[in-house]
Amino acid sequence: MTPMTLPGHPHFSYRGNELFAEDMRASELAQAHGTPLFVYSKAAMLSALAAYQRGFAGRHAQICYAMKANSSLGVLQVFARAGCGFDIVSGGELERVLAAGGEARKVIFSGVGKTRAEMRQALTAGIGCFNVESEAELDVLSEVASSMQLRAPVSIRVNPNVDPKTHPYISTGLKDNKFGVAHEDALRVYRHAASLKGLEVVGIDCHIGSQITDTTPYLDAMDRVLDLVAAIEAAGIALAHIDFGGGLGINYNNETPPEADVLWQQLLAKLDARGYGDKKLMIEPGRSLVGNAGICLTEVLYLKPGEQKNFCIVDAAMNDLPRPAMYQAFHAIVPLTQAAAGAVTTTYEVVGPVCESGDWIGHDRALAVAAGEQLAVMSAGAYCMSMSSNYNTRGRAAEVLVDGQTAHLIRARETAADTFRGEALLP
Numbered sequence: 464m465t466p467m468t469l470p471g472h473p474h475f476s477y478r479g480n481e482l483f484a485e486d487m488r489a490s491e492l493a494q495a496h497g498t499p500l501f502v503y504s505k506a507a508m509l510s511a512l513a514a515y516q517r518g519f520a521g522r523h524a525q526i527c528y529a530m531k532a533n534s535s536l537g538v539l540q541v542f543a544r545a546g547c548g549f550d551i552v553s554g555g556e557l558e559r560v561l562a563a564g565g566e567a568r569k570v571i572f573s574g575v576g577k578t579r580a581e582m583r584q585a586l587t588a589g590i591g592c593f594n595v596e597s598e599a600e601l602d603v604l605s606e607v608a609s610s611m612q613l614r615a616p617v618s619i620r621v622n623p624n625v626d627p628k629t630h631p632y633i634s635t636g637l638k639d640n641k642f643g644v645a646h647e648d649a650l651r652v653y654r655h656a657a658s659l660k661g662l663e664v665v666g667i668d669c670h671i672g673s674q675i676t677d678t679t680p681y682l683d684a685m686d687r688v689l690d691l692v693a694a695i696e697a698a699g700i701a702l703a704h705i706d707f708g709g710g711l712g713i714n715y716n717n718e719t720p721p722e723a724d725v726l727w728q729q730l731l732a733k734l735d736a737r738g739y740g741d742k743k744l745m746i747e748p749g750r751s752l753v754g755n756a757g758i759c760l761t762e763v764l765y766l767k768p769g770e771q772k773n774f775c776i777v778d779a780a781m782n783d784l785p786r787p788a789m790y791q792a793f794h795a796i797v798p799l800t801q802a803a804a805g806a807v808t809t810t811y812e813v814v815g816p817v818c819e820s821g822d823w824i825g826h827d828r829a830l831a832v833a834a835g836e837q838l839a840v841m842s843a844g845a846y847c848m849s850m851s852s853n854y855n856t857r858g859r860a861a862e863v864l865v866d867g868q869t870a871h872l873i874r875a876r877e878t879a880a881d882t883f884r885g886e887a888l889l890p
């Protein structure tokens with residue numbers, strides 16, 4: 464029997480009528496671990512990583528997984544073992560990297576609001592680079608490093624002011640975003656950085672947004688960054704690396720982003736043409752490494768027909784899958800067991816049990832389902848578990864990482880007691 468893979472999800476396929484994650488039957492995972500359940504494919508993560516590795520073959524490059532996309536320890540461990548570094552945005556994320564066996568020297572620290580305590584923590588651990596996002600942060604970092612008799616390695620995040628053509632909430636490289644330093648101020652800010660005794664300027668950084676499906680904004684941003692590299696180096700400040708951020712999109716709903724190796728072929732051609740082909744490269748991909756490596760299994764609790772709309776109420780909710788509520792994002796929803804050919808479908812609003820009208824997972828989905836049957840919400844590997852919450856005192860879902868014919872439980876389902884651990888009653 465030939466497995467039928469799902470578009471964009473080569474490691475999830477139907478064998479007969481049954482959905483499989485690699486060689487594991489999804490319904491058996493749901494049975495064993497309950498729902499909602501996140502299921503990840505290790506092979507899918509490694510094959511997404513391999514596309515970048517192919518793109519950088521023969522180059523001096525470091526892939527730093529942007530762990531905000533999915534920071535579960537088992538996921539981090541897969542990337543640490545594959546040689547990746549990590550892009551972090553908090554001291555908490557640094558602790559996770561170290562707990563998962565990642566190397567501090569391969570860590571870059573991004574984010575507009577690093578605290579002094581986080582700076583000290585990262586300097587003590589010996590991280591590779593701070594991506595500094597403002598002039599004020601440069602001064603504070605220099606002061607903190609000097610007080611520890613250290614020099615902090617820094618890149619400055621520059622804002623190339625290109626439109627990544629994505630959702631406004633996840634576009635970061637435009638002039639009026641809170642991130643980075645304006646292109647026109649960058650040279651002055653670099654001179655300032657070079658004058659501070661607690662800092663060592665090592666690179667330049669940019670990240671223009673997320674879920675980018677078009678190559679043009681990347682090529683434009685690279686041109687703008689290389690213009691700055693030329694100006695900064697002409698001012699006598701050497702830059703050992705260029706960090707080009709992350710942001711490459713995935714296929715949620717028939718989008719056609721470029722493959723990572725194809726994108727980088729074009730970007731490297733530009734670097735070569737402009738004489739910067741020998742610079743060390745760093746990148747910070749998140750979603751493109753894990754987004755289509757994960758699905759969320761959920762059970763249909765009730766079907767509720769209505770005059771205007773029919774509701775399919777499932778046991779996963781916006782606290783598990785926040786992207787539809789936050790960005791009106793689309794996730795495909797498919798059955799774990801396909802209905803017989805010709806089965807009658809009904810159009811449903813697929814919603815969760817949370818007490819918010821915004822708690823929806825899919826609009827207008829044609830499904831042939833009954834209560835007690837199970838569905839998979841696709842493309843749920845990125846920005847789902849990592850943005851999940853305990854709203855309505857719902858424990859976080861369990862997570863399973865599938866490797867061929869083996870499934871490892873990498874996160875136990877949270878109990879209600881877990882959710883109020885650390886709280887106290889009044890005396």
Ligand SMILES: Cc1ncc(COP(=O)(O)O)c(C=O)c1O
Pocket residue numbers: 529532550573574635670672673674708709710711747748749750751
């Ligand atoms: C600084 C930085 N680097 C990397 C990423 C990863 O982005 P993505 O998951 O879109 O690859 C983000 C998130 O957009 C980010 O803010």
Ligand SMILES: N[C@@H](CCCC[NH3+])C(=O)O
Pocket residue numbers: 531633635673674786790845846850
């Ligand atoms: N959370 C966003 C991406 C944020 C990118 C972080 N800079 C999403 O799910 O699409």
